[in-house]
Amino acid sequence: MRFVIDMIIRYRIIAGNTLRPPLIRRVEAMTIALRLRAKMNEKDLSENELGRRSGVPQPTIHRILNGDSSTPRKATVEKLARALGVTPEWLLFGGTQGNVLPASPPHKEAKKYPVISWVAAGAWSQSADVSQLDSGSEMLASDVYVGENGYWLEVQGDSMTPAQGNGFTPGMRVLVQPEGFDLVSGKYYIALLGSTGETTLKQYVRDSGIGYLKPLNPDFKMIVIDGDVQIIGRVVDVKFPNSFL
Known part of the structure; x- marks a missing residue:
């Protein structure tokens, strides 16, 4: 009997020393994951949308949510916390304090992005370098x-001006997110047409499993998205020209 008891104790010690640290790390990671998931659900944010708002890559967010990243970097936690409106300490350790940040001033710090040409837009996401811009390049804040690597484009032509309702009129400026965006049917995107080399603004629509670039002006034809079409950015903000006022 004594032998059996000794073996049980020895097994528990060995098992505890072998399994406990990884399990603890896993529980800690899942605790972070649960808090992160709860806030994302509360604010109705997808992984991609949280990535867009925080600047944290979507794969990193996915690993945290799965409990695979037990020790996310301090900068990562701070970015996620800021985007979710919580403190980094609450996201990491929980507790009753810090799950809601104090009210911030209504003004949100803006960042300036360059206004570039439609020709330059085709290669901007791959080789954006603000330092290479002409000193006279216009910069607009958002x-x-x-x-x-974000940038502004000035709307040209009337393919996105509908017969009725709101659209994109010539002279308007559109802010383009060239990286980390989702393809959402009904939203607006910048596309590079390989057959002509043209860069264009269109509405993305998906029907019966096929993607299209849709002009808002019915006088223009829809474009089927095939191997010659590359979506290079999503429109996320607009500015009207001064002449509109």
Whole structure:
């Protein structure tokens, strides 16, 4: 009997030393994951949308939510907390305090992005370098963060001007997020047409499993998205020209 008891004790010690640290790390990671998931659900945010707002890559967010990242970097936690309106300490450790940040001033710090040409837009997401811009390049501010490679385009032509209702009229400026965006039917995107080299603004629609670039002006034809079409950015903000006022 004594032998059996000794074996049980020895097994528990060995098992505890072997399994406990990874299990503890897993529980800690899942605790962070549960708090992160709860706030995302509360604010109705997808992984991609949280990534867009926080600047944290979607795969990193996915690993945290799955409990695979037990020790996310301090900068990552701070970005996620800021986007969710909580403190980094609450996101990491929980508790009753810090799950809601104190009310912040109504003004949101804006970031300036360059206004570039439609020709330049085709390659901007791959080789954006603000330092190479001409000193006279126009910079416009927005409180919508679109990453370091974001840019503005000036709307040209009337393909996005509908017969009735709101649209994109010539002279309007659109802010483009060139990285980390979702394809959502009904939203507006910048596309590069490989057959002509043209860069264009269109509405993305999906029907019966096929994607289309849709002009708002019925006088223009829809474009089927095939191997020659590359979606290079999503429109997330607009500015009207001064002449509109």
